[in-house]
Amino acid sequence: MNTPRAITIDGPAGSGKSTLGASLAAALGFVYFDTGVMYRALTLAVLDADIDPSDGTAVAACAERIDIGVQPPTVADGRQYTITLDGRDVTWDIREQRVERAVSTAAGHPAVRVILRAQQRAIGMRGNVVMVGRDIGSIVLPEAPLKIYLDVSIAERTRRRSAELVGRGDSVDEHALYDSIANRDARDAHVMQPAPDAVHINGDTQSPADTLAYVLSLVPAGMRSHP
Ligand code: DC
Numbered sequence: 001m002n003t004p005r006a007i008t009i010d011g012p013a014g015s016g017k018s019t020l021g022a023s024l025a026a027a028l029g030f031v032y033f034d035t036g037v038m039y040r041a042l043t044l045a046v047l048d049a050d051i052d053p054s055d056g057t058a059v060a061a062c063a064e065r066i067d068i069g070v071q072p073p074t075v076a077d078g079r080q081y082t083i084t085l086d087g088r089d090v091t092w093d094i095r096e097q098r099v100e101r102a103v104s105t106a107a108g109h110p111a112v113r114v115i116l117r118a119q120q121r122a123i124g125m126r127g128n129v130v131m132v133g134r135d136i137g138s139i140v141l142p143e144a145p146l147k148i149y150l151d152v153s154i155a156e157r158t159r160r161r162s163a164e165l166v167g168r169g170d171s172v173d174e175h176a177l178y179d180s181i182a183n184r185d186a187r188d189a190h191v192m193q194p195a196p197d198a199v200h201i202n203g204d205t206q207s208p209a210d211t212l213a214y215v216l217s218l219v220p221a222g223m224r225s226h227p
Contacts (some may be wrong), residue, residue, distance in 0.1 A: 003026065003145060005127040005223050007029075008137035009214075010194050011150035014157040016203055016211070020150060021132040022080055023212050028130070028224065032080070033123055035133035035140070035156050038116050039066045039107040040094035041085050046106055053102040057111035104187035113191075127188050128177060137195030145220050149194040150211070152203035165210040 008022065009016040016033055025032035045052065045066045050056045069084035075091075083091045093099070106112065114178075117140050124131050124141040131140065137147030152160075160180045165172045199218060201211055 002125065003143050004129070004141060005069050006124050006141050006144040007130045007146045007219070008135055008141055008143055008144045008195070008198075009130065009132045009135075009150055010134055010138070010148070010192070010198065012152075012157075012192065013188065014154045014161060014181060015150045016118075016160075016208055017132050017150045018080070019208055020148075020211055020215065021130045023208075024215055025130040027212070027216060028219065029128070031129045033120075033129055033131045034081070035116070035120050035131060035136060037070060037081070037083050037094060038068050038120065039103055040099050041083055041090055042066065042112070042116065043094075043099045043103040044094050046089055047098055047102060049125050053106040056111055059106050059109055060111035060115060063112050068119075104184075104191070109199055134191045135193040137198045138191040138193045142195065144221065146218055147195045147198040148215060148218075149198040149200045151200065154178060154185065156204045157181050 007030070009021050009024075020190060021034065022032045024030070042059070042063050046053055046059055046062050049062060053059060067084075067086050069087070069096055071082045071084070073079045074082040079091050081091070082089060083094060090096045090166070095198075113135075117135075120131065120133075120136070120140045123129065124136075124144070131144075134141070137149070155178070158174060158181055161181070162172045162174055162177055201214065203211060206214065
């Protein structure tokens with residue numbers, strides 16, 4: 001089997017997998033690819049076309065029709081990448097609350113996952129990539145030489161998110177925040193599929209910097225230098 005120079009990171013929302021993935025990719029000179037943006041872009045297309053996100057056949061047909069692009073940032077406004085939907089810049093639109101509410105439903109249909117996973121796999125097999133999601137090590141790129149599963153407890157994710165909001169001057173109801181993170185995990189439970197051979201990291205007990213250093217120490221020597 002062809003072995004891609006790819007690292008997979010799976011984990012729940014808010015676990016820090018995007019931060020880890022982006023900094024790991026930067027350290028290795030790899031592309032950072034967050035597969036969640038594809039499900040979000042599809043959900044935006046579904047909502048804009050007045051399709052019911054729970055109608056699997058219609059959502060899958062929409063997934064076949066649309067063209068989702070993921071490129072390096074085209075605007076210096078704090079974005080990690082630019083996402084396009086049929087050529088339109090939707091980088092910030094995919095973070096809207098209406099997308100947030102519907103994405104787990106739209107992403108859960110097996111026919112939809114077949115279509116998006118094939119696109120993700122094609123990108124992953126090109127190599128030199130850190131790919132982040134929920135099922136990347138198990139289904140999308142099972143041949144990847146290094147697979148990480150990053151978990152952080154709901155209590156710790158609540159603490160971090162709360163500190164972030166307070167830092168921005170927002171008021172925080174920690175109980176409501178805890179519940180919203182727990183609800184999000186519950187909604188995503190059906191798409192979460194860690195690889196059996198993934199290295200599990202508990203982000204509660206390690207800082208993001210320590211986690212990055214640890215993951216870098218696991219990268220096989222052959223993946224460190226470009227061909
Ligand atoms: O990582 P995120 O919060 O941006 O993901 C958005 C949604 O997409 C979330 O509901 C889970 C889903 N998702 C998925 O089903 N499979 C992936 N590989 C990545 C994300």
